[in-house]
Amino acid sequence: MTKLGSAIFSRLVIILPYAWLLFFFLVPFFIVFRISLSTTAIAQPPYEPVFALADGLSGIVAKIGQFSLANYVWLTEDALYLNAYLSSLWIAGVSTFITLLIGYPIAYGMAQAPRTLRPTLLMLVILPFWTSFLIRVYAWIAILKPEGLLNQFLIGIGVIDTPLVIMNTNWAIYIGIVYSYLPFMVLPLYSALEKMDNTLIEAAQDLGCPQISAFWKITFPLSIPGVVAGCMLVFIPAVGEFVIPDLLGGSQTLMIGKTLWNEFNANRDWPVSAAVATILLLILVVPIVFFQNAQAKAEEQGR
């Protein structure tokens, strides 16, 4: 009885979450792909063909014949989509780089902090993450507006005469992404830097290596796993980001997450938005697999 119970327990622990993720995470992607091959229809749901059990086998085969690549052809014909993909990758890349430039000194400073202070500092990095993403992006609207707090401050101290136009430009998006994703960059960097053996640096300095080149020759190479993890955690979600370009970037900005949202919610074109999502997923598969390998390696080392 106990043997049976434990066998059931171990099976259950695997099967329940496995089945859940299969059904709610993996299967939906196949549905997205299948709908991306359909055509738009004025019906509920708004696409064709729709399969029904009543069709029988021959009916289903006939309906599969209605699949077409028309939506993908459409994506290549309208320059809007290509531009949206490219500008998303560019914006995410630039933001990731800026996040790394800002996050690295913070993580480094934290790792060098007195040991007793470190848990508090860590808590302080994680805390903003607990406040709503939407709220944090919203907070920047009041700061970046032409009559906003940043311009008031800069004009007040006499740095500028006319307000800077930041809101509704790509700069506002960079700031929004850097701000929202900074903790995701700092945490893996910190955990890589904190583990580092300081005696290595001391040895290098004893042997006459200047502090800066000791950093580039020892500290930085050893922190590469943290850099990779941090960059992936920022870059991949940033490519598909919707809230930040929508609230801070205004109507002019092109990002694929926004295009997808509009295609779906404003144009009600489900098949085209499914095609947009499929291509986006294909673009992101490479960095996602890369990220998973890094995760698996870290897990292996933790064992």
Place this chain on the structure above:
Amino acid sequence: MNSWSRFNIVSVVLGFAFLYLPIVLLVIFSFNESKLVTVWAGFSTKWYVSLFNNQGLMDAAWVTIRVALLSATIATVLGTMAALALTRYTRFRGRLLFSGMVYAPLVMPEVITGLSLLLLFVAIGFDRGFVTVTLAHITFSMCFVTVVVQSRLLSFDRSVEEAAMDLGATPVKTFFEVTLPIIAPAVLSGWMLALTLSLDDLVIASFTSGPGATTLPMKIYSQVRLGVTPEINAACTLLIGLVAVGVVIASILTKRREVQRLRDEQAAFAGR
């Protein structure tokens, strides 16, 4: 290298200023007398009063809280199971796919997750509403729970479990009486994480929710699009306050627990 150099202090302080200043400003301007969120006109709590009289926002807040509590609890159970599966049963068929499905949602753009879940619900003919939002939130937040619990499971001493089993405890009993109490703080922080992810989510909820199940972020978003008002600042401040209180309580609880455990261990050593 023990001295904390000036450069390091400056970068940490500036970094934290960057992280906290926008939130602090948002909270300050929720108490603004004026309707403008950028010009200070004196202290007032009138926006909080008008917030509580805004029935639409209050309804949305209630929906959000119910979705968050329900989805976080189920996600914690499933996520903890997945963490156990990944750390304790290292060899089973399809493990690679399983770990892939656990890590991918962590970085998956929300628009893709939202769209794909919506299309699933439509395909199986499920009416969108409270239940679909909850199902969607369970799916993406359980993976975060898994990562949090997994790191705890990897770091703890497995000989305790082995000892329990050697003494005749069944795996089920071992889990509930040995493993679970040890990983409880991680499970709790996983639950908290799932809760805030759910409270927070706009994109996935917008895709998967239906009439009558408008969540607070959806409501805030639609109001922000019309214009920034101190009333939204007030709503945001309350949300921040709620989460802050939760985090403080959780950290006090874990701290007390750890102190208790240390005391128990010392007592055990002293007693024998």
